[in-house]
Amino acid sequence: MPTQQDSLYEHLHPLTTVMKQHFVENFSGGTLDTFRWNRATYDATKSGTVAVADEVNGGIKLLTLDEDYGHVWYAFQTEQLNGLESTLSPQHFSPTGSVFIDVFKHTLVSGVGQSVLSSGGAGLVGGGSSAGRGDQGSAAGSSGFSHYCRGNFGSFSAKTTNAGSDSGNISSGVTYDNDWHCNKLELKSSSADWTLDGVLKTTTAITTTLPDDDLAPVIGVSKWTQSGVVGVQCNYVECYNT
Amino acid sequence: MTFDSVYEMFKPLDELRNQHFWDWFSGYSLDSKRWTSYGNTGHTVAMDDAVDGGLYLQAGTSDNDYAGIGFGGTLGNDQAVRPFSHNSSKIIFVQKFSANGEYQASASGFDQKLRGDALGAAESGAILVTSVHNGSGKWVLRTGNGSDYSGYTYVTSSSMDTDWHVFSIECKSSSAELTIDGVTEATSTTYLPTARMGISFGIQSEGSATAKTNINYCEAYNT
Numbered sequence: 001m002p003t004q005q006d007s008l009y010e011h012l013h014p015l016t017t018v019m020k021q022h023f024v025e026n027f028s029g030g031t032l033d034t035f036r037w038n039r040a041t042y043d044a045t046k047s048g049t050v051a052v053a054d055e056v057n058g059g060i061k062l063l064t065l066d067e068d069y070g071h072v073w074y075a076f077q078t079e080q081l082n083g084l085e086s087t088l089s090p091q092h093f094s095p096t097g098s099v100f101i102d103v104f105k106h107t108l109v110s111g112v113g114q115s116v117l118s119s120g121g122a123g124l125v126g127g128g129s130s131a132g133r134g135d136q137g138s139a140a141g142s143s144g145f146s147h148y149c150r151g152n153f154g155s156f157s158a159k160t161t162n163a164g165s166d167s168g169n170i171s172s173g174v175t176y177d178n179d180w181h182c183n184k185l186e187l188k189s190s191s192a193d194w195t196l197d198g199v200l201k202t203t204t205a206i207t208t209t210l211p212d213d214d215l216a217p218v219i220g221v222s223k224w225t226q227s228g229v230v231g232v233q234c235n236y237v238e239c240y241n242t
Numbered sequence: 243m244t245f246d247s248v249y250e251m252f253k254p255l256d257e258l259r260n261q262h263f264w265d266w267f268s269g270y271s272l273d274s275k276r277w278t279s280y281g282n283t284g285h286t287v288a289m290d291d292a293v294d295g296g297l298y299l300q301a302g303t304s305d306n307d308y309a310g311i312g313f314g315g316t317l318g319n320d321q322a323v324r325p326f327s328h329n330s331s332k333i334i335f336v337q338k339f340s341a342n343g344e345y346q347a348s349a350s351g352f353d354q355k356l357r358g359d360a361l362g363a364a365e366s367g368a369i370l371v372t373s374v375h376n377g378s379g380k381w382v383l384r385t386g387n388g389s390d391y392s393g394y395t396y397v398t399s400s401s402m403d404t405d406w407h408v409f410s411i412e413c414k415s416s417s418a419e420l421t422i423d424g425v426t427e428a429t430s431t432t433y434l435p436t437a438r439m440g441i442s443f444g445i446q447s448e449g450s451a452t453a454k455t456n457i458n459y460c461e462a463y464n465t
Contacts, residue, residue, distance in 0.1 A: 001245075001250075004250070005251065006252065006332070006463070006465070007332070007461055007463065008251070008264055008461055009334045009459070011251055014424060015334070015408055015410060015421060016423055016424030016425075017408070017423075018336060018407060019408065019458075019459055020458075021293070021294040021295070021458050022266055022458075022459065023268035023269070033269075033273075035271050035272065035275070036268070036269025037270065076268075076269055076270045077270055078270065089270065089289070089291045090269075090270075090289040090290060090291040090292070090295055091291055091293070092289075092292070092293060092295055092296070094294075214292065241293065
């Protein structure tokens with residue numbers, strides 16, 4: 001057995017070390033925690049839903065509408081459904097020394113197959129007015145690091161983004177499925193690492209288009225023009241500065 | 243090696259765990275079902291949009307302007323929820339302060355009452371205090387027993403600064419102990435608390451200064 005400690009703090013650090021910002025969300029309870037997180041969309045007519053999932057290990061579930069370009073994100077901000085893209089706040093996590101961990105799955109429903117061109121994922125996003133979109137953070141003025149899946153890629157992927165540029169699709173080589181997976185995204189001073197279920201997937205380190213904005217966690221899903229509903233679920237998020 | 247449960251990180255299953263609380267102070271806003279925030283004109287209690295920013299409390303620019311958070315109730319009265327023992331509890335928090343001269347007083351730790359101006363004579367508590375009235379420029383551990391308090395008796399070895407620190411205050415049967423970054427800095431043996439307590443963080447401005455403090459972690463438990 002590992003050593004028990006009196007405090008959670010001492011499980012993470014000795015009292016001689018000042019802990020940096022650390023955040024844990026278990027996504028359990030009767031209703032969504034709207035103090036920490038809220039729903040965000042850039043087009044209210046295409047806004048999907050976010051709800052606690054009444055399932056074993058369900059966590060929260062984000063579902064798009066069956067609309068072209070349906071989407072929804074869940075992030076550190078006020079609820080934003082009026083068509084505006086919003087700024088995340090607070091952006092507590094460092095672009096050069098932070099970790100994001102989640103337990104996450106992609107859920108395709110309503111007969112939508114894996115060939116559907118959809119994008120769902122999670123990670124750290126930051127920066128300016130479009131950061132609240134969370135769809136890979138690739139807009140000018142934003143940057144981030146996220147894992148995601150698009151139906152036409154066929155495997156789980158990740159990318160870093162910075163001001164309209166990105167690292168390109170980093171493929172895990174793991175065929176896309178609808179099972180739960182644990183992702184860890186780590187941003188270091190000059191590189192970024194992604195592990196999927198404990199296995200390093202950025203075997204060639206990402207060293208370009210690294211984020212340079214302060215960051216906040218975002219979970220989201222969006223789709224293109226195929227019919228049907230796509231979704232993601234998440235039952236754990238942990239972020240901390242290293 | 244890992245633990246199967248959070249419970250077992252602290253206690254074996256054949257030992258009962260006492261009340262244990264932590265808050266990461268991250269996310270869009272303060273959880274107002276856990277915390278009551280308060281303040282007068284010019285105050286702010288909000289998440290700080292900065293790396294490691296956590297929550298910040300800022301008071302107004304007039305003497306004795308104030309801001310703070312606690313476990314409910316009305317200002318100056320007992321906190322609505324006081325789950326922590328007067329003689330067997332510990333609080334750990336990561337906090338930073340603006341310059342010493344900006345505070346009439348600050349109060350961080352266990353307090354019977356909802357107030358942020360460094361506990362007075364009518365309440366039990368064990369708190370970290372900064373104050374312009376303490377001319378030493380040091381941190382202070384202050385304890386109160388409901389009829390009197392320890393004032394500036396228990397001063398730390400180290401001087402106050404504006405860096406992040408991890409503070410702990412442990413209330414024991416015959417003492418209260420303050421550590422800063424793991425080093426014991428002050429031990430009170432007088433005016434020890436006699437009533438159960440809630441958690442309190444508060445500040446009170448000095449002169450035209452805008453007193454500010456940030457907190458990005460708090461954990462409290464009964465030992």
